[in-house]
Amino acid sequence: MTLFFCLIFNANIRSQSxxxxxxxxxSFLEMGVGARAAGLGEAVVSLAQGVTAMYWNSAGIxxxxxxxxNFTYVDWFIDTRYIFAGFVAPIPGRGAIGLNVISFGMDEQxxxxxxxxxxxxxxxxxxxxxxxxxxxxxxxxxxxxxxxGKYIRQQIWHTSADGFALDLGALYITQWDGLxxxxxxxxxxxxxxxxxxxxxxxxxxxxxxxxxxxINVNYQTDAFDLPLIARLGLxxxxxxxxxxxxxxxxxxxxxxxxxxxxxxxxxxxxxxxxISIRAGYKSLFLRDHVSGLSLGAGVVTRKIGGGKLTLDYAxxxxxxxxxxxxLSLGLMF
Numbered sequence: 001m002t003l004f005f006c007l008i009f010n011a012n013i014r015s016q017s018x019x020x021x022x023x024x025x026x027s028f029l030e031m032g033v034g035a036r037a038a039g040l041g042e043a044v045v046s047l048a049q050g051v052t053a054m055y056w057n058s059a060g061i062x063x064x065x066x067x068x069x070n071f072t073y074v075d076w077f078i079d080t081r082y083i084f085a086g087f088v089a090p091i092p093g094r095g096a097i098g099l100n101v102i103s104f105g106m107d108e109q110x111x112x113x114x115x116x117x118x119x120x121x122x123x124x125x126x127x128x129x130x131x132x133x134x135x136x137x138x139x140x141x142x143x144x145x146x147x148x149g150k151y152i153r154q155q156i157w158h159t160s161a162d163g164f165a166l167d168l169g170a171l172y173i174t175q176w177d178g179l180x181x182x183x184x185x186x187x188x189x190x191x192x193x194x195x196x197x198x199x200x201x202x203x204x205x206x207x208x209x210x211x212x213x214x215i216n217v218n219y220q221t222d223a224f225d226l227p228l229i230a231r232l233g234l235x236x237x238x239x240x241x242x243x244x245x246x247x248x249x250x251x252x253x254x255x256x257x258x259x260x261x262x263x264x265x266x267x268x269x270x271x272x273x274x275i276s277i278r279a280g281y282k283s284l285f286l287r288d289h290v291s292g293l294s295l296g297a298g299v300v301t302r303k304i305g306g307g308k309l310t311l312d313y314a315x316x317x318x319x320x321x322x323x324x325x326x327l328s329l330g331l332m333f
Contacts, residue, residue: 024258025161025192025224026152028104028128032056033084034072035328038314039296040266041280043250045233046171046182047266051086051330054100054134057169057184057231058146061088061096062136066307072328077321080106088134095144098134103127124157132167142173152192152226159196165189165226178237186229193223228257246270262286274300278314293317296326307333 034052037044045057051070053060067089074082086100105127110119132150139145148167153160169184199219235250252264266280276298283289296314310330317323 021259023224024227026128026130026154026163026187026226028082028102029130029152029165029187030227030229030256031074031076031082031104033102034070035296035312035314035326036276036278036298038316038324038326039278039280039294039298039312040250040268041264041282041294043233043235043252043264043266043280043282045169045184045231045252046180046235047233047248047250048182050332051088051098051100052084052328054086054088054098054132054148055084055102055167055186057171057182057233058134058148058167059136059144059169059171059182059184060146061098061134062138062144062146062171064088064090064096066090067333068330070328070330072326074324074326076104076324077318078106080104095135095137095146097136100132100134100148100150102130102132104129126156128152128154136169142175144171145169146171152189154192154194156194157196157198159194159198161192161194163190163192163226180235180237182231182233182235184229184231186231187226188228189226191223191225194221225257230255244271244273260286262289274302276300276312290319290321291316292319307331 032038032042033055037048037052037056048056048060050061050064050068067087069087072084076082083103086098088096088098090096106125108123108125111122111124112119130150130152132148134146134148136144136146146169150165152163152165165187166189167184167186172181174181201217201219202214203217204213205215231252231254233250233252235248237246237248239246248268250266254264255261263284264282265284266278269277278296280294282291294314294316296312298310298312301309310332312328314326315323316326
């Protein structure tokens with residue numbers, strides 16, 4: 001049945017010749033969070049638990065048992081940096097609540113003009129940020145619902161755009177031991193429209209009229225929708241040798257508003273509840289995709305003081321754009 005579905009899915013994707021790539025604002029919202037997810041090819045909508053689940057599937061934080069903190073750092077392309085930070089706290093008997101921040105940007109650069117190649121003394125930069133609050137509620141012992149409300153801001157020098165969005169997620173732990181299902185819709189919200197003093201210019205509206213030379217004008221930009229993403233995920237976990245070692249396979253089906261559908265797949269092996277080895281492949285069946293293979297590993301330390309420290313790393317191959325390295329540090333109390 002799964003093979004039949006994948007064949008139909010593949011045929012449907014290949015029949016599409018037009019996508020909406022490049023038509024959305026706030027593209028940084030499409031960049032995944034967490035080295036574990038990156039190592040699994042981002043096939044984690046049914047697997048994500050704890051802090052990073054606030055990005056993938058807000059319902060995933062619902063069953064945390066203590067305070068958790070996570071920090072993720074990614075050296076992105078062209079000297080840009082992607083940073084995620086968040087924490088989650090349980091609500092006893094009900095679910096959990098969390099706060100998360102995503103930042104993507106670059107260092108400030110000098111403004112250079114013809115004749116002032118060394119700089120004018122001014123500096124410009126670009127910075128995107130999203131701040132979210134997440135709530136997950138355990139409706140039954142198997143079903144959890146969650147949502148993440150967030151404020152979004154994009155800024156390039158003195159021009160910026162602001163908006164709000166909502167992520168919705170659900171997680172179902174089936175009666176078949178080890179089988180989980182997850183679904184999420186991300187970035188449902190307002191459009192973004194840039195405005196600011198960098199859009200002010202001076203024009204001569206009538207070259208034949210010498211009495212009107214310099215008129216202040218304000219350029220207006222179009223409003224662009226956020227990248228709406230629908231995800232459906234399945235995962236299956238099975239123990240081997242003993243209960244301390246497990247193997248997990250996961251698949252996510254994605255339907256983004258600004259691209260064609262694709263499939264992500266991931267594999268994780270956990271040894272002694274301490275060491276994890278991961279591999280994944282993203283954007284299967286997507287024509288002309290750039291990213292693909294990913295590899296990763298993770299370590300969970302024994303208790304340090306009152307908590308456990310987690311360290312995760314992932315290598316992601318982006319083809320002609322070279323590779324990206326992800327590093328995540330977490331603390332669980």
